[in-house]
Amino acid sequence: MTSVPHHAEAGGCPFHQANREGVASPTGCPVSAAAVAFDPFEPPYQLDPAEALRWSREQEPVFYSPKLGYWVVSRYDDIKAIFRDNLTFSPSIALEKITPPSDEALAVLERYGYGMNRTLVNEDEPAHMARRRELLDAFTPEALEAHAPMVRRLVREKLDAIVDRGRADLVAEMFWEVPLTVALHFLGVPEEDMEQLRRFSVAHTLNTWGRPSPDQQVEVAEGVGRFWQYSGQVLEKMQRQTQGKGWMYDMIEKNRQKPDVVTDNYLHSMMMAIIVAAHETTALATANAFRQLLSRPAVWAELCANPELIPAAAEECLRHSGSVVAWRRRATREVTLGGVPIPEDGKILMVTASANHDPSHFENPDELDIYRDNAVDHLTFGYGSHQCMGKNLGRMEMRIFLEEFTRRLPHLELEEQAFTFLPNTSFRGPEAVRVRWDPARNPERRNPAVRTAQRDFPVGAPEARTIVRRVRVTRAEPEAEGVLGVTLADPAGRDLPAWSPGSHLDVVLPSGEARKYSLCGPVESGDWCIAVLNEEAGRGGSRWVHESVREGIEMRVRGPKNHFRLDETARRYLLIAGGIGITPIIAMADRLKSLGKPYELHYAGRSRTSMAFIERLERDHGEALRLYPKDERHRLDLAGLLAEPMNDTLLYACGPERLLTALEAGTTHWPEGSLHVEHFTSEGALLDPTKEHAFEVELTDSELTVEVPPDQTLLQALRTAGIDVPSDCEEGLCGTCEVSVVEGGIDHRDKVLTPAERRGQDRLMSCCSRAKGKTLVLAL
Known part of the structure; x- marks a missing residue:
């Protein structure tokens, strides 16, 4: 079976096409031809389980396998959801013989x-x-x-x-x-x-x-x-x-x-x-x-030359080709997973090897990238x-x-x-x-x-901040007034890893601090391009780029990372950029044009001379482009643009905080989830111990109670207690460190959750958000 497609009729079967043999699952739904053919003991799965289930990740992420008698799950989010709920999804069959004994x-x-x-x-x-x-x-x-x-x-x-x-x-x-x-x-x-x-x-x-x-x-x-x-x-x-x-x-x-x-x-x-x-x-x-x-001799040579990357390389190998391919669970009640109903006592095969190659979670997932953070x-x-x-x-x-x-x-x-x-x-x-x-x-x-002459490493998962790639600057030229365009290439002349629209790099400054800059494409160029606005009131990153980055020098970066991923399933798109916020938006416009999707691109700025990529935008997106240079008295009328909600339309926006705030206020009458924005500042997310209070968190899954002092984030306290919580930016911008909240008032400080999600009081970003009171109960 597959997740219900957007166009499925209410009450209709979630299959695009049933199999010719008329095979049905235990719920009575027909089983697709691909699901009927699936056999994990045949060569395709045995040689490369992730590749063997590519069709499933793309078309039927949850399906019934008649040959196994199991529901097979192939996507990252669905498998992680199963792991998180060991009451609904019992591990009791994990060691059961998959072939009944004689x-x-x-x-x-x-x-x-x-x-x-x-x-x-x-x-x-x-x-x-x-x-x-x-x-x-x-x-x-x-x-x-x-x-x-x-x-x-x-x-x-x-x-x-x-x-x-x-x-x-x-x-x-x-x-x-x-x-x-x-x-x-x-x-x-x-x-x-x-x-x-x-x-x-x-x-x-x-x-x-x-x-x-x-x-x-x-x-x-x-x-x-x-x-x-x-x-x-x-x-x-x-x-x-x-x-x-x-x-x-x-x-x-x-x-x-x-x-x-x-x-x-x-x-x-x-x-x-x-x-x-x-x-x-x-x-x-x-x-x-x-x-x-x-x-991959070039990758091996790189690892030999940079042994500090060994923990990251081991982790990437565990992701790309881990030894544990699949685990099993049993549904303790009737449950819907990925839009597919699974009956009580239904047996589930979670193919973790497939989840580890899910492009919705891992950029360029089939590439073995020892710099993947x-x-x-x-x-x-x-x-x-x-x-x-x-x-x-x-x-x-x-x-x-x-x-x-x-x-x-x-x-x-x-x-x-x-x-x-x-x-x-x-x-x-x-x-x-x-x-x-x-x-x-x-x-x-x-x-x-x-x-x-050995090198030893700390026990535990590698720190994302230690995984740094060296790149060479092949171009550093103005893209607009106060905007420097920088093209980065692999020092050895290889193509850099592919990326998707919405991705960004962390540029590591000489001080060790990092600043985020969106990749602006073109995607298929084989190198990476960013554009950096010189911000006088910034934190020093843009000033360093403008003063120090020149053709031929080496830079240190982390990524690419994508926390602003383009959902390509909608019928129509509104793209809105303010100033330097055009950088991720132009890559999205390029992608939507290549897909043949209808879109409008609204781009506002101080003046034409300060707006980056004007020539490229007019050349490649002329019919869809609307420009609003302030000095020409062209103003973006958000109220008029957003007055009437559009069916099956997604909005993507990046720009100054005042623009994003206005968009959030102006789309409250649009369907939930229509607006997607990217914040690059984290005001209010940083910890100030003089203004905080201590609180306790009760962890339902681990049956532990953890004290969070005023000078420590919730994320830090959880890690000190031995609880693994993934994280990335640790500034409340990316959503990686989200944890589920069972009970307690939340002091939200992130830039990730929507107003409706905050009102739900069922999740928080552990890197920055805290308890309003003395206790939080978390599903960890």
Whole structure:
């Protein structure tokens, strides 16, 4: 099924076209031909799940798959909404066998006493959060930091063994064994059965997420049964120890203290589950990362030259080609998702690999961009209360692998090879990554200190502010009186990443501060163009650009980012620009013209000489263009323009605050959501501790209470408490840090929410907004 299109008739089926076979979903709606054909065990999905579901993201973001018996969800916002609501969308089927077991396989599992029960992955509330709280201590950044030397030693030992050889299969010789050993160390499990555990892990993956044949099912069940039996024996041995170190020993102690919360079976189930989760996901993610980076030699070379980008590169690889492809949920009630009704007990396959390539959330999503500063928004680790607890341990391992290889083998290359994958719906990584290099070129042969000259990184997600790209100025010329046009190019001569209308760059000043400037196109030029007004009353950014930016110099930028995205589904558009606000609007006009959409462009300014891009606008948008130079006594009549609401028309505007305020007041009688504006100033959003009061926030999902002092933002307080909240501008301009409010009065200080959204009192921007009173209750 698909989201209801804008033109669907009330009560009509949301399908553009039913399938010829007349197949229907459990709700009785016909299933589209593409949905009928979808099979996650066929080569397209197995080789590239995101590409295999491109049609779904574009046409049917929620559909029923008859071959799976699941509702498949492919878009970012829909999947994130599922993760956020673990009451409506139960995780209870997350570890259920996707292929029903045969009687013979069940008999084998029974013979081994297999009794895998609920774990953190597939447990409902309230039991899930009660247990999760008992298990969190080992996953704090401080606790994980203690494991870094052990991870570094293991990686270095494996690299030492191959560094002078010149060829290797990185999966067989490094990526599989190191994460397994790290997992065993973390748990406190003996290492002597490593090879056996490797076979067990593969069997478990096939058993849960694969489509084994009847004969294979029996063979797999034997492996899973032995895995269960072995993990139980190891657990018993550990329970007899009194001074052991590791996470399982902590859990054994919790089991003694709170046997009703951390039960015997829970210990056994978690023992088996964590060996798989901590080992296999990291091993596959690392293999994916090296495959993707080495298949792009220029990107690999850039990473070797700029190792500070390693945390960002690891995060981008997790987004672009993560090891966790999909998760599953069950609807506990009848619910509508993306306009599609899903019945109670409907099974849902959330393809996170597809969500991570959703262009509505990630600019140019199919590009592997190690400078992408919102890669951390990926859903590979899940989201919300069921987000992977071990995510930062996995990040640490990937970063250490990349840091050691980029430093010691920067001349590494992929061999020609056909990549193969273990067939399953949910976990993905190549079974081999064969590489070669010339040992004579190893840097440590010339300088032995290279071997140990390591760079360490803080535990946790990379800070967006640290991901900075160097660009070269190829043009710096006036676009109008007081407006400098600047064209930026890649220093190595490559095309810069594509962007969409509404995008902007953060230009990093020598002081380290950043200023936002819209990209104004043309989009397809392969470089980036901005236009900067010299503002005498500004904060110094425009003055620096006008005084210091010249052709040939290098600049530092972050982005592109798009918080002012053009919705291309409307029938008609009104574009309104005031002064330098023309910069994002001209790119939107270019795009609408290319789409053949009707639009008007209204552009007001002090004078023609001060209005940028006049010649280009008259040349490319003459018939749609209306100019209002103030010195020619042409005034933009907003009251007249907005007097009559227009059906299926969207308004996009950028300019001085007084213009945007007037537009908001003048469109109150228009349909909700018609007006879209971009603010580039954040008056009232900055924290003044002398004028603030402290308050508490109760977090319903985490069952925590967090104190927010007067000198700290809500966002800062949440992060201090270990709650992941994505953010970008941290000035109330972009909407990235939005959180849901369950209860309490809100002191809104952002420039994102509409008046109606503010009246709703159900969301806030955590970087700037605060509580009106003493308490807020948040859905976190």
